[in-house]
Amino acid sequence: MSSKNTILKAVHASSAKRVPIEHPEIPSFEIKNNNLLDTFKKNLAIAGAEWYEVSDVTEAKTIMAKKLPDAKIICSATKEWQGNKDLTKIHLPRELDDVDLGVIRAEFGVAEMGMVWLTDESLKINSLGFLSQHLAILLDPESITENMHTAYKKIDLNKHPYGNFMMGPSATADIGATLVHGAQGARTVTIFFLKR
Amino acid sequence: MRKKVDIVHNAAEFIAQDNIHETQHDKNLWNSRMKRDKVASEIPEWENLRDLASQIKEHTLSHLEQYLTQFAENAEKNGIIVHWAADGNEHNQIVLDIFQKNNVKRIIKSKSMLQEECGMTPFLETNGIDVLETDLGERIQQLSGERPSHIVVPAIHKTTQDVAELFAKNIGTDPNNDSPSDLTEAMRQNARPKFLEADAGMTGANFAIANTGTFVVCTNEGNADLTASIPRLHIASIGIEKILPTSDDLAVFIRLLSRSALGMAATQYTSHFTGPRKGCEMHIILVDNGRTKRLANDTFWPSLKCIRCGACMNTCPVYRRSGGLAYGATYSGPIGIVIDPTFDENKYSELPFHSSLCGSCSEICPVHINLAEQILEWRKVMIKHKQVPKIRTSLFHVADSVLGSPKIFRAAEKVAYYGLKYTPNALVYWNKINAYGQFHKMPDIQKETFNDWYLKHKKK
Numbered sequence: 001m002s003s004k005n006t007i008l009k010a011v012h013a014s015s016a017k018r019v020p021i022e023h024p025e026i027p028s029f030e031i032k033n034n035n036l037l038d039t040f041k042k043n044l045a046i047a048g049a050e051w052y053e054v055s056d057v058t059e060a061k062t063i064m065a066k067k068l069p070d071a072k073i074i075c076s077a078t079k080e081w082q083g084n085k086d087l088t089k090i091h092l093p094r095e096l097d098d099v100d101l102g103v104i105r106a107e108f109g110v111a112e113m114g115m116v117w118l119t120d121e122s123l124k125i126n127s128l129g130f131l132s133q134h135l136a137i138l139l140d141p142e143s144i145t146e147n148m149h150t151a152y153k154k155i156d157l158n159k160h161p162y163g164n165f166m167m168g169p170s171a172t173a174d175i176g177a178t179l180v181h182g183a184q185g186a187r188t189v190t191i192f193f194l195k196r
Numbered sequence: 197m198r199k200k201v202d203i204v205h206n207a208a209e210f211i212a213q214d215n216i217h218e219t220q221h222d223k224n225l226w227n228s229r230m231k232r233d234k235v236a237s238e239i240p241e242w243e244n245l246r247d248l249a250s251q252i253k254e255h256t257l258s259h260l261e262q263y264l265t266q267f268a269e270n271a272e273k274n275g276i277i278v279h280w281a282a283d284g285n286e287h288n289q290i291v292l293d294i295f296q297k298n299n300v301k302r303i304i305k306s307k308s309m310l311q312e313e314c315g316m317t318p319f320l321e322t323n324g325i326d327v328l329e330t331d332l333g334e335r336i337q338q339l340s341g342e343r344p345s346h347i348v349v350p351a352i353h354k355t356t357q358d359v360a361e362l363f364a365k366n367i368g369t370d371p372n373n374d375s376p377s378d379l380t381e382a383m384r385q386n387a388r389p390k391f392l393e394a395d396a397g398m399t400g401a402n403f404a405i406a407n408t409g410t411f412v413v414c415t416n417e418g419n420a421d422l423t424a425s426i427p428r429l430h431i432a433s434i435g436i437e438k439i440l441p442t443s444d445d446l447a448v449f450i451r452l453l454s455r456s457a458l459g460m461a462a463t464q465y466t467s468h469f470t471g472p473r474k475g476c477e478m479h480i481i482l483v484d485n486g487r488t489k490r491l492a493n494d495t496f497w498p499s500l501k502c503i504r505c506g507a508c509m510n511t512c513p514v515y516r517r518s519g520g521l522a523y524g525a526t527y528s529g530p531i532g533i534v535i536d537p538t539f540d541e542n543k544y545s546e547l548p549f550h551s552s553l554c555g556s557c558s559e560i561c562p563v564h565i566n567l568a569e570q571i572l573e574w575r576k577v578m579i580k581h582k583q584v585p586k587i588r589t590s591l592f593h594v595a596d597s598v599l600g601s602p603k604i605f606r607a608a609e610k611v612a613y614y615g616l617k618y619t620p621n622a623l624v625y626w627n628k629i630n631a632y633g634q635f636h637k638m639p640d641i642q643k644e645t646f647n648d649w650y651l652k653h654k655k656k
């Protein structure tokens with residue numbers, strides 16, 4: 001008998017011994033008069049990301065240039081922000097290793113967590129989100145959902161081979177339980193609130 | 197038969213090495229526990245979420261055949277190649293076969309307790325495959341030649357100075373610089389080229405969603421995403437108990453996992469893999485390795501609800517002072533005590549006695565596993581199966597007769613008073629017969645017992 005059959009048979013036998021437990025109804029736990037943008041901003045800061053409200057991409061670019069004066073290679077997965085490394089000419093994910101600033105437009109934000117939803121469509125090449133030294137993420141301030149329950153209602157996981165709730169810069173506390181940003185992925189994450 | 201783990205001896209060694217390690221370890225883990233309490237208190241529905249999580253897990257485990265089948269079918273539909281492994285050896289062989297077929301020489305991997313459980317890394321290394329742990333804590337443990345001491349923070353038993361010395365020896369950093377940010381940066385620089393050159397990436401999974409065929413990996417470093425987004429081949433090892441019916445269920449667990457673990461809202465990255473990247477290959481190995489045996493056990497099956505958050509370890513007064521390596525097993529702390537003996541009852545027979553049974557683990561577990569009760573149940577099993585030293589069984593018999601009879605108990609109180617008074621200290625504190633006396637002063641036993649006092653005052 002294959003391992004698949006052995007496992008399924010054993011699992012079946014165990015289930016038969018137990019009282020079947022009903023699947024519970026899961027409420028969405030929404031709060032009345034929750035200011036989603038304010039909650040999102042607060043939680044974003046806790047996760048170690050920064051945010052700016054901007055009226056156009058030029059303003060966002062100016063802010064980033066001030067924050068990262070040494071950033072030379074900018075690679076953007078968005079139409080609105082042109083970088084200087086063309087994503088369409090990339091053949092292998094590792095070619096994004098020299099990117100100083102990656103630019104992405106997020107699908108939506110989750111207020112409860114301060115996280116944004118990115119897919120392979122928003123990243124174009126997935127490694128852009130992780131090999132880039134720094135990230136600038138554009139987010140429509142109208143596209144913020146309240147919590148994880150409402151967030152998963154918005155997503156069809158089968159639509160994308162890859163999706164990521166990103167909450168901030170790469171972090172670790174593995175040495176001496178001290179929080180350090182920039183473990184393996186992006187060192188900083190800056191969110192720009194900009195209408196789509 | 198493998199040697200029995202002497203957890204008391206191991207813990208004593210951890211405590212006695214200096215006056216820094218145990219104190220730091222205790223403090224750091226208790227901090228996580230306090231952060232967890234703070235964030236939990238900010239969510240009005242927290243207890244509601246725990247109840248839901250427990251019920252979802254119990255529902256899924258009691259319908260596991262249906263959900264496992266559904267998950268595998270959907271993953272296959274998404275273009276993922278699904279394998280099934282009855283045990284660690286089969287799992288490791290499947291991995292090696294895939295690597296040999298694809299001419300893989302170097303791999304990068306993110307943290308997976310299951311791969312740890314299967315002893316995968318040493319197996320692959322023996323077969324000529326270069327394995328790089330990409331999680332910082334796991335990398336520290338890999339360089340030390342030690343297993344992880346905690347399921348979330350694998351190197352928490354080490355001080356910054358320990359890591360500074362380790363990195364100095366292995367990657368050429370300054371042994372006198374123990375700044376966590378400098379050490380983290382040094383490892384980032386060291387690991388980056390290896391990410392780029394790897395032939396394959398491996399991850400575990402925190403959750404697997406039956407109705408979409410998705411698996412979910414939670415990390416703070418983004419190392420799982422680097423692992424999955426650079427090489428063209430990705431293999432994920434998934435324990436059969438990781439299944440959840442839908443992403444609506446997942447929402448409950450994402451809200452609980454990192455808050456319970458480290459007091460953070462979520463991990464920095466919650467990554468969803470539903471299929472391979474274009475032109476790439478993705479494999480899933482669904483692993484049993486003792487899980488069906490546990491599922492069939494009427495007493496211990498609830499341990500399969502575990503989501504590996506580590507909250508029970510952070511809160512356990514015994515774990516915090518012993519260090520995770522003392523358990524000599526893949527899993528340590530309260531959940532380790534419950535899981536490890538299912539792999540080897542004799543080797544881990546002393547673990548259930550390394551607990552104060554204070555119940556803090558049961559109180560904090562986000563999925564309501566009755567950990568303290570299960571630890572007690574394991575003690576019963578060990579005594580019944582004669583896995584404990586004879587002296588302990590005899591002492592329990594003595595305790596039973598003394599505590600069970602008021603007459604004998606009263607006589608024993610007097611004996612204790614005169615006994616301690618007239619026995620030479622060298623004998624009282626001789627560690628062969630009194631392990632307690634190694635680290636503690638014996639209590640002063642009063643000549644007047646409570647019963648004497650009570651009878652005297654009752655008359656007044």
